[in-house]
Amino acid sequence: MPVHESEAIILQSYPLGEADRLVSFLSRSMGRVRGVASGARRTKSRFGSTLERLSHVHIWFYEKQNRELVRINQCDLLESFLDAFRDYGSGVALAILSEVTETVLPDHEPSDANFRLLLLVAQTIKKTGKPELPLAYFVLWTVKLGGWLPTLDACARCGRKLDAKEAAYFSPSASAISCSKCRRPGMRTLSPAVLVAARKMLGERLDKLSEEMISPRAARDLSDVMLDVIEHQIDRKLKSRELLESLA
Secondary structure, three states: OOEEEEEEEEEEEEEEEOEEEEOOOOOOOOEEEEEEEEEOOOOOOOOOOOOOOOOOEEEEEEEOOOOOOOOEEEEEEEEEOOOHHOOHHHHHHHHHHHHHHHHHHHEEEOOHHHHHHHHHHHHHEEEEOOOOHHHHHHHHHHHHHHOOOOOOOOOOOOOOEEOOOOOEEEEOOOOOEOOOOOOOOOOEOOOHHHHHHHHHHHHOOOOOOOOOOOOOOHHHHHHHHHHHHHHHHHOOHHHHHHHHHHHO
């Protein structure tokens, strides 16, 4: 019965039976894992608030052969995001971070890049209280890490390099952008501001970006396009996206 110890981020937590919780978490060393925290719903549970969504924890768990769910033995809280969730706009963005990570990552496949991305963006939203830019950064890099991001500098059909002030046209199903001449019906327009924002986010660290460099409107428009790509890849609508659209 192997016992594992890992840094982790809680993705989701659901009631299970009368006293337990079913927990999905992103382990830095083992990837996305699901497990049961026995007694976690009891008033004097040893888990306390460590199983709240996006909690950054040190976790101990063990797994039995041929069992899908691990048994969570202990969690030590490294950082809580409860206060950030109390702000509605920040809470919606954090919910999208959680749902997207839960949905796009396969079980038991370590991804240090996705772990670092999730933690960095959650911490930035918590620190600034301004979720538009970090959310756009997160969904853009999630699409990039998933291998679904097309080249943003040239038309995929004719190969022509796009001018810096030129709009492009995008289809999530094709994961490709086109120029105005190669545009097909139903493609979404990517404004020059959105393209510039995406290129900056791909070339700069999040802490080097600001609203002076990327406007909240451009960040929101970029998030909208990247969420379309993610929903196409997972073949369903994200529940938390409805809340994001209500903020528009």
